Amino acid sequence: MAAEHRLKEAVERWRTELSARFSLDEIVRLEQANGDAIATILADALPILRARGGGAPDTAEDFAAYNAIVERERPRELLKDAAVLKRLHARIDRQLAEGGPEWDVFQNTAREYVLVRAEAMLLRERGWDPVALLIPGAPAIAIIASGTVIAVRDHMGGLHIHPYRRGTLNHLFADMRKAEEKVLALMEDMKAPPPKNTRETLAPFATELWRLARKARIEGL
DSSP states (O other): OHHHHHHHHHHHHHHHHHHTTSOHHHHHHHHHHTHHHHHHHHHHHHHHHHHHTTOOOOSHHHHHHHHHHHHHHHHHHTSOHHHHHHHHHHHHHHHHHTTOOHHHIIIIIIIHHHHHHHHHHHHHHTTOOEEEEOOSSOOEEEEEETTEEEEEEOTTSOEEEOTTTTTSOHHHHHHHHHHHHHHHHHHHTOSSOOOOSSHHHHHHHHHHHHHHHHHHHHHOO
């Protein structure tokens, strides 16, 4: 519902801006004359807003909306760990400045992305093409095949399969579970403690977990 709310707000802002230049009757005539085009724009925008908010995809259009996010996120995820942490710190600062609760920002965004990126490393060893997504809604994992998103694991742990691929990716469920379990196992043997609500605890936790995940990739799950 958040995406629908954001879209409604955008439409209201657009109408407010028009009201400074046109009368109410002129705005009504404008919307009536361009009703089909406006409806198409709104329909196209909604899946994009849902994806940016971490919404669970269902339709082919929902999955297509994740493609642009993956194109942006893939090179950023593959940066060196220090650069990824720098970006994560910038996201923390932005969300805190926007009034996000400190615990939520550090645990449900920062810590969660650290785990998601480690899981993506492990999934690559299994032959998948995953991309860890640092998106406003909550970190997620997208699975790519033939240049398009075919599955998304959301922040609640749900694995959503593209409607054209349902029934063909059953082994992905097993590999995703193995990656999640492996990350939890790695965390049990880590020297760095679980991160609290500070950068100082987040950085060593992330650095060690990612190092261990890379080693596990070589050794296998």
